[in-house]
Amino acid sequence: MRVPFLYRTYVALSMALLPFASRHVINKLRKADVPTHRAHERIGHATENRAEGTLIWFHAASVGESLSVLALITRMGAALPDAHFLITSGTATSAALIAQRMPPRCVHQFAPLDAPGPLKRFLKHWHPDAAVFVESELWPQMLRRTHAAGAKMALVNARLSEGSLKAWAKRPKLAAYVLDVFDLILTQNDAMAEAMVRIHAPAARVARGQNLKSFAGPLPTDEDLIFETRAALGHRPLWVAASTHEGEEKTVLAAHKLLLEKHPDLHLILGPRHPERGTQVAQLISDTGLSYTHRSRGDLPEGAIYLADTLGELGNWYALSDIVFLGGSLLPIGGHNPFEVAQSEATVLSGNHVFNFAETYADMETAGAARLVADAEDLAAQIDGLLCDSQRRNTAVTVAKNFVNAETGKLDIIASRLINALGLS
Incomplete structure (x- = not known):
């Protein structure tokens, strides 16, 4: 598929803005008492070793999204006893809550910024065999570079706001280029499945799934x-x-x-x-x-x-x-x-x-x-x-x-x- 002009423009802008964006996100994590070396995960510097064998990467931006996939990781881990899992998120709060409920054979890292340098470092170190993105996290470079690295990819619990759907609909070539990376797109409901197809998601790979938040399990108690x-x-x-x-x-x-x-x-x-x-x-x-x-x-x-x-x-x-x-x-x-x-x-x-x-x-x-x-x-x-x-x-x-x-x-x-x-x- 031909690379859209908007994608090339986005890549160039991300490179120009990276020094400012990286300083902002690192300072934000440090203010939340995240150690400096862990805050640098946002620019692609891993702080854990990659386990040998199959690695499945789950990316979820928010607290709710992060917690919603933990039960799914646990169930997939039971079915794939030799697989290991990486979960990424963007906030200190999500990291703290994930740490309390981490499934077996799973590690957490802060997600790399959507720019060439951080993503190259991240993918070179982790080289995931498969990647699962949750809800509304459609970072163009993260998706295309992960696809180019050879990972099979899925979008689960897909839910885009009306504003996001309208924005993608105005950029059909970019939407098709980004969404083509997914081998499977599972939406929360039929209406969202239809909406994803309207913004040029590959129809044969789109299906209604289930709201993963119904599987998150009871909150931890003391x-x-x-x-x-x-x-x-x-x-x-x-x-x-x-x-x-x-x-x-x-x-x-x-x-x-x-x-x-x-x-x-x-x-x-x-x-x-x-x-x-x-x-x-x-x-x-x-x-x-x-x-x-x-x-x-x-x-x-x-x-x-x-x-x-x-x-x-x-x-x-x-x-x-x-x-x-x-x-x-x-x-x-x-x-x-x-x-x-x-x-x-x-x-x-x-x-x-x-x-x-x-x-x-x-x-x-x-x-x-x-x-x-x-x-x-x-x-x-x-x-x-x-x-x-x-x-x-x-x-x-x-x-x-x-x-x-x-x-x-x-x-x-x-x-x-x-x-x-x-x-x-």
């Missing part, structure tokens, strides 16, 4: 912390508001104030999506006049609210309550992963803006495993109904758990399709 927190709470009723974004905490706090009028002992565990916002959220709580304690200061729950502004502890809060509200949904952010809540044996409440998981929420709502709310009054009413009716609450929890269990049986099918398409069997 039994000692759960015991201490339960002891501090006693028999108080409890709900959790997790992964909230700026602008959403006010709605959550308003709902909690309404609930306290009928349930004066009710406790809220409030976990902002970005723990560094802890001080800001603490001020919002103070402004309401409600009492609270602060997880990042080492406190245990007391008063009306527990501000859980720490990283990697969300599984503990899910384990403590069977009523969980998921943020990123009261505003047009797209929602967060409801499977993690259901796997922790809790029912899911969410705002209406869940376009990142539209089909999942639709199915969960139909099954009675999730409920969508519009505002503080609606949220308070839903929680009140669950608190007052234990049978309704228990049924909602059971339905949510059954919904997730039914999804996990599909993981073997996806693993098998990848193994065959990538020539690993």
